[in-house]
Amino acid sequence: GAVVSQHPSRVICKSGTSVKIECRSLDFQATTMFWYRQFPKKSLMLMATSNEGSKATYEQGVEKDKFLINHASLTLSTLTVTSAHPEDSSFYICSAREGTGGYSNQPQHFGDGTRLSIL
Amino acid sequence: SQQGEEDPQALSIQEGENATMNCSYKTSINNLQWYRQNSGRGLVHLILIRSNEREKHSGRLRVTLDTSKKSSSLLITASRAADTASYFCATLRGSSASKIIFGSGTRLSIRP
Numbered sequence: 001g002a003v004v005s006q007h008p009s010r011v012i013c014k015s016g017t018s019v020k021i022e023c024r025s026l027d028f029q030a031t032t033m034f035w036y037r038q039f040p041k042k043s044l045m046l047m048a049t050s051n052e053g054s055k056a057t058y059e060q061g062v063e064k065d066k067f068l069i070n071h072a073s074l075t076l077s078t079l080t081v082t083s084a085h086p087e088d089s090s091f092y093i094c095s096a097r098e099g100t101g102g103y104s105n106q107p108q109h110f111g112d113g114t115r116l117s118i119l
Numbered sequence: 120s121q122q123g124e125e126d127p128q129a130l131s132i133q134e135g136e137n138a139t140m141n142c143s144y145k146t147s148i149n150n151l152q153w154y155r156q157n158s159g160r161g162l163v164h165l166i167l168i169r170s171n172e173r174e175k176h177s178g179r180l181r182v183t184l185d186t187s188k189k190s191s192s193l194l195i196t197a198s199r200a201a202d203t204a205s206y207f208c209a210t211l212r213g214s215s216a217s218k219i220i221f222g223s224g225t226r227l228s229i230r231p
Binding site: 004006041044049091093095107110111112115 | 154218224
């Protein structure tokens with residue numbers, strides 16, 4: 001079945017560091033990918049929708065300059081947490097939707113997440 | 120808030136018992152989906168029920184949908200220890216129903 005690979009799975013770094021997380025669709029093309037953030041024992045909160053070849057669409061309250069998203073190809077989207085601080089520590093999950101258009105019944109596949117810890 | 124509501128927030132049952140989780144949502148939908156998340160992992164799609172369906176089965180899973188009440192339930196029959204996970208309902212939002220928005224989730228624990 002369709003696989004989404006997310007890398008790295010875990011990052012521990014010092015405050016002020018910028019961290020890049022990659023999300024790849026391995027056996028399908030994805031014009032749209034999504035980035036979620038999840039706090040412990042909480043649900044996934046959609047941060048932004050990443051569109052291949054165009055700017056990402058951010059949800060209300062998400063800082064564009066803090067969370068940089070690049071979707072340069074049909075199989076890769078990256079999320080960069082710039083100048084990370086302890087409050088940015090969280091579990092970040094990406095997902096990719098197969099195909100284009102007719103969204104309502106297109107399957108969405110999730111990566112295994114990245115646990116980011118900022119010291 | 121992005122989220123719909125799910126109840127219970129946490130559920131602990133004995134292995135072999137049935138587990139029922141409920142989800143309520145606020146907007147009209149084309150379909151509703153249920154996902155499972157093992158601790159510290161990504162989400163796995165379990166089942167999709169369309170708005171014109173009332174019930175759907177997949178193995179030990181049974182999902183119901185009541186669009187008049189804007190609610191859905193997920194029943195896991197004959198639970199197993201491996202069913203321990205968090206379960207989320209999800210609906211599509213935004214222009215062209217392009218975004219999946221998750222409910223608050225139910226943490227299910229199966230006692231051996």
